[in-house]
Amino acid sequence: MKNMEASRVAKHPGVNIREEIEKKAKSEIGSTDTIKLYFEKIRKCPLLSGKEEKRVALLVEQGDQQARATMIESNLRLVVNIAKRYMNRGLPLQDLIEEGNIGLIRSVERFKVSKGCKFSTYATYWIRQAVERAIMNQAAVVRLPIHVSNDLSKMHRVSGEFQREFKREPTEEEIAGRMGVRGRYIKKLQRINRKISSMDAPLADGTDETLLDRLPDDNVIQPLEHMSCGHRKDRVRAWLSTLEDNERDILSLRYGLGGDPETLEKIGRRFGVTRERIRQIETRALRKLRQLGEEQDIDSLQAI
Known part of the structure; x- marks a missing residue:
């Protein structure tokens, strides 16, 4: 892919x-x-x-x-x-x-x-x-035996080349034929690959977050602590524009960026969901902004 x-x-x-x-x-x-x-x-x-x-x-x-x-x-x-x-x-x-x-x-x-x-x-x-x-x-792959890690990379490469050539996903047998291995070995590699890819899969708590999204980073300034000051609105809009529409709307309501701040319960009624669901979306949006703040001139966050 x-x-x-x-x-x-x-x-x-x-x-x-x-x-x-x-x-x-x-x-x-x-x-x-x-x-x-x-x-x-x-x-x-x-x-x-x-x-x-x-x-x-x-x-x-x-x-x-x-x-x-x-x-x-x-x-x-x-x-x-x-x-x-x-x-x-x-x-x-x-x-x-x-x-x-x-x-x-x-x-x-x-x-x-x-x-x-x-x-x-x-x-x-x-x-x-x-x-x-x-x-x-890659951190997950590194823990694998070197020959398995190499074969995973080769499988991805062979699969990508096949897709570009034939405009469809290859079968296990087709991948095995190009790699010169048995089909059962390809099944094993695919099972390993699915476990690695599961880090990008949504968690089973209804948040649409992945395991990678949940990885904490305590060394980054909390951007919304500074956003509420109201300065440099163009920079605020730029950061918020990286979010999904519902995340942007919820943060705007929660922190009063377009008026008075609203409670989780009130925002939940607006969107027709529970206050817990609003809290989850808020948490996810703040995490995204922390990641952006780490890269986008962190000192400027304090100036907002």
């Missing part, structure tokens, strides 16, 4: 991310040269001014594929800058960049100019989320 999403970037001229990713996937030999070449290519991609960014983003919303490509290319350096901050945490830089590029693609597809924030602010959340989840998944 990862390779499928990454390959979608390759449907435009300019930087061929798919080509670079596939080179890396096929061989670790020369990976340093590959990433240097990639850096050279993305340095040639022009950055967009604020006005250009809005114009291109509006075209993306209308389904313009060339505008989508332009938006992605102009922000590839943002991905690299963020990925570098996660080095020495279990994944090589080229893998971090690949994951970050997937997050960038998602942000381009979800971004709305009407949200009133800079695209880089919005994209940073999605890039960091993609990178951090990859690191957590």
